[in-house]
Amino acid sequence: MEEAGIVFFLLQFFLLHFLKIDAVELDTISRSRFLTDGDTLVSPTGIFKLGFFQTGSSEHRYLGISYKKIPVTTVVWVANRNHPLMGASPHVLKIDSPGNLLLSNNISMIWSSNTTTASGNVTATLRDTGNLVLMDQNHKVLWQSFDYPTDTLLPGMKLGYDYLRGIEWHLTSWKSIQDPALGKLTWGSDTKNYPESKLKQGKMVKFRGGPWKNTRIPGGSQFQRNLTTELSVVITEREVSFSYNLDNSSFLPRVTLNSSGQLESWMWVEDGKKWQLAMSLPIDVCDTYSICSAYGICRLNRFGQSCGCLDEKRFVPRNQKSWETGDWSGGCVRRTPLACKNGSEGFIKYSDIKLPDTKSTWFNMSMSLEECEAKCLMNCTCMAYANPDVSLQGRGCLLWLNDLIDIRAYSEGNGGQDIFVRMASSDLSNDLFLMQLLFHYAYMPSN
Numbered sequence: 001m002e003e004a005g006i007v008f009f010l011l012q013f014f015l016l017h018f019l020k021i022d023a024v025e026l027d028t029i030s031r032s033r034f035l036t037d038g039d040t041l042v043s044p045t046g047i048f049k050l051g052f053f054q055t056g057s058s059e060h061r062y063l064g065i066s067y068k069k070i071p072v073t074t075v076v077w078v079a080n081r082n083h084p085l086m087g088a089s090p091h092v093l094k095i096d097s098p099g100n101l102l103l104s105n106n107i108s109m110i111w112s113s114n115t116t117t118a119s120g121n122v123t124a125t126l127r128d129t130g131n132l133v134l135m136d137q138n139h140k141v142l143w144q145s146f147d148y149p150t151d152t153l154l155p156g157m158k159l160g161y162d163y164l165r166g167i168e169w170h171l172t173s174w175k176s177i178q179d180p181a182l183g184k185l186t187w188g189s190d191t192k193n194y195p196e197s198k199l200k201q202g203k204m205v206k207f208r209g210g211p212w213k214n215t216r217i218p219g220g221s222q223f224q225r226n227l228t229t230e231l232s233v234v235i236t237e238r239e240v241s242f243s244y245n246l247d248n249s250s251f252l253p254r255v256t257l258n259s260s261g262q263l264e265s266w267m268w269v270e271d272g273k274k275w276q277l278a279m280s281l282p283i284d285v286c287d288t289y290s291i292c293s294a295y296g297i298c299r300l301n302r303f304g305q306s307c308g309c310l311d312e313k314r315f316v317p318r319n320q321k322s323w324e325t326g327d328w329s330g331g332c333v334r335r336t337p338l339a340c341k342n343g344s345e346g347f348i349k350y351s352d353i354k355l356p357d358t359k360s361t362w363f364n365m366s367m368s369l370e371e372c373e374a375k376c377l378m379n380c381t382c383m384a385y386a387n388p389d390v391s392l393q394g395r396g397c398l399l400w401l402n403d404l405i406d407i408r409a410y411s412e413g414n415g416g417q418d419i420f421v422r423m424a425s426s427d428l429s430n431d432l433f434l435m436q437l438l439f440h441y442a443y444m445p446s447n
Contacts, residue, residue, distance in 0.1 A: 025049075029101070029124040035093040042068060043128045047252075048076075050126050052091060056178035060084030063093060063103055063111065064180075065130055065145065067252065071273060076130055076152040076254060077145050079103060080111040081180040095122050099142065101134050113143040130154045150180065153244075153255040159197060160189045160234075160241035169241065171257040187257045191240040194358040194388060194398050195233070198289075199263060199282075205289045206261060207282040208406055211355050211398065212242050213389040227251055233389065235365065253278075286408045290357070293331030294318075294403040297353065310350065310407065314427045331403070336424040340380035346428045347373065347385070352416030353407055355386055360402035363388070365395060372397030373420065386419040 023038035035041055040051040049068040052061050053075065062084055065077040080103060085091050089105040096102045099122045101113040113134055121137040132145035146157050147167050151174050153159070158169045170188025175181040186200050189212075197209040217229040228247045234240065246253060252268040265279040281287065285305040286298035292307035295315050299306055307323075309315035309332035317323035318330035338345060367375070369387050376382035376399050384404055387396040410416035 027125065029093060029095060031095050031097070031122070037091055040068075041124070041126045041132075043126045043130070045128050047128045048126055048130045050093075050132060052085070055180065058084075058178060060086060061091070062180060063091075065126065065132060067268075070252070070268060072275065074254075074275070075180070076150075076154060077132070078150050078180045079145075081150060081174075082182055083110050085110060095124060095134075099134075099136075101143065115143045129156050131156070150174075151183075151257050155245045155253060156243060158239075158241040158243045159187070160195065160239060161191055162239045162241075164238050173257045173259045173261075176259050183259050185257060185259070185261050187263055189240065189242065190359060192359070193361040194363045195235065195240050195242065196358050197242065199257075199261065201261065207263075207287050208289055208357060209281070211358055211388040214391040229253075290406045292328050292407070294405050295332040295334075296328055296407065298408040300409075310404070310421065311348065314348065314423060331405075334424065334427075336427050338380075338422060338424055344425045345377070345422055346425065347376075347420035348423050348428070349418055349420050351418050352410045352412050352414070353419060354410065355388060355398075355407075355417050355419055356384070356400060356404040357406045358388075358398070358400075361398055361400055363396075363398045365389070365392060365397070367397035368394060369397070372399070375399065376420075376422065382422065384419050384421045386417065388417075390417070 023040070026033060026035060026039060026041045027044070029035055029041060035050070037052055040049040042049050046068050048065055050063070050065050053064055053066065053073070054061055062075075062081065063079040064075045066073060066075045085105065087105075089107060091103070091105050091110075093101065093103050098116045100115055101124050102109060103111040115134060122134065122142065124132065124134045126132050129146075133141055134143040135141055146154075147162075147165075147169065149157060149169060149171050151171055153171060159171075161168050168188065170186055173183035173185040175183045184201050185206075187197060188200075189195050190198050194211055196211045198205050199207040199209075212233045213231070214233050215231050217231065218227075230245050230247065232243050232245070234242075244255075253266065255263065255265050257263050263281040264277060266275045267278050268274075269276045284300065285291065286300055291305075292298045295310045296307050297310050299308060307328040309317060314335055315332040316335050318333050319327075322328075322330055364372075364375075369385075372385045372387070375397065376385040379399070379401070381401045382399045383402065384400040386398050387394075388398045389396050404419075404421070
């Protein structure tokens with residue numbers, strides 16, 4: 001039996017390698033069509049390819065998706081990132097009898113899609129979006145690489161959660177520039193409350209992108225001038241997701257999380273034959289998560305960054321001496337504490353800011369802003385409210401049920417939003433207080 005096994009292995013090696021003269025470009029992988037070393041699975045118009053690659057001087061080999069026509073090798077997805085192929089044994093990607101997409105070296109399994117199907121013919125194809133898809137004979141998707149991102153987010157890929165299938169979409173950095181193994185940094189969604197994206201090192205939040213919103217972003221640089229990026233947010237019982245697309249499919253964009261902790265947006269410039277960096281986050285010190293603590297706001301000036309209280313008239317540092325020495329960990333507190341008596345309090349509007357962390361929030365995207373204010377005023381734990389997504393034509397309510405943290409100021413028209421922060425009546429002007437008092441009674445529920 002042992003001798004028969006050796007003979008079978010040698011026969012497989014001979015068939016896969018010695019009979020193979022030229023590398024083959026495949027359009028489909030099936031139970032009868034394998035992908036071996038040197039072969040590539042190519043998308044319909046040749047934008048992407050799936051094949052084996054090496055990084056740097058390492059002899060380790062990986063199965064990954066990269067751009068086919070770009071001279072700079074750019075990998076966007078890796079199958080076996082934690083299990084490199086080693087040695088000279090033949091490597092093959094095939095579909096086994098249960099319907100798995102299986103990477104093996106004819107001795108052991110290296111990676112698998114972990115899918116099973118009883119529907120007969122199963123095939124794998126690579127789409128022009130960069131999505132590797134496993135389908136049954138009825139073209140039902142059984143598995144897709146877009147559900148398992150590595151360090152790159154392509155147009156149409158999602159961040160967030162698919163609750164029905166129990167899948168989380170997030171990016172994980174490479175361990176190093178030349179090692180695609182799982183790194184320590186992740187860029188994913190925090191969807192326990194209102195969704196937003198966070199950059200984490202382990203469990204520690206390093207940077208927060210802000211509440212998700214549907215929007216269209218015009219190109220800001222010369223090579224993107226006629227290009228618009230559309231951000232799409234889905235919030236349903238089935239899924240909570242964020243994705244992006246371009247209005248011109250001839251451009252090749254990608255967003256990557258590198259091993260140094262930068263989230264970078266890249267665009268391929270054909271004339272220069274290079275990747276052009278369009279944006280990098282975090283941008284500056286003010287993007288450091290919660291650098292100014294509760295009710296503090298980070299502003300940039302000619303001397304660098306500076307922490308101040310959200311409103312120096314109505315807020316004061318919790319520890320003045322520490323604040324003056326640059327220790328902002330104590331944050332700020334209201335000069336006049338809230339009493340929450342009979343709706344006597346009101347709200348002050350602050351504009352052009354990054355909305356605070358949403359980890360302790362409540363939201364209803366069908367509410368008007370007026371209904372949102374009334375809802376907040378009737379809840380003594382509600383510290384502020386806002387419309388997180390102005391694209392919804394006046395609808396959308398987000399309530400903060402705890403201290404406000406991680407706020408920064410933006411220059412006017414540079415992406416900031418409005419927030420309405422709860423204040424004691426004595427901190428409101430007389431006219432404003434009267435208007436809010438009348439508003440409160442107008443929206444009080446009748447008995």
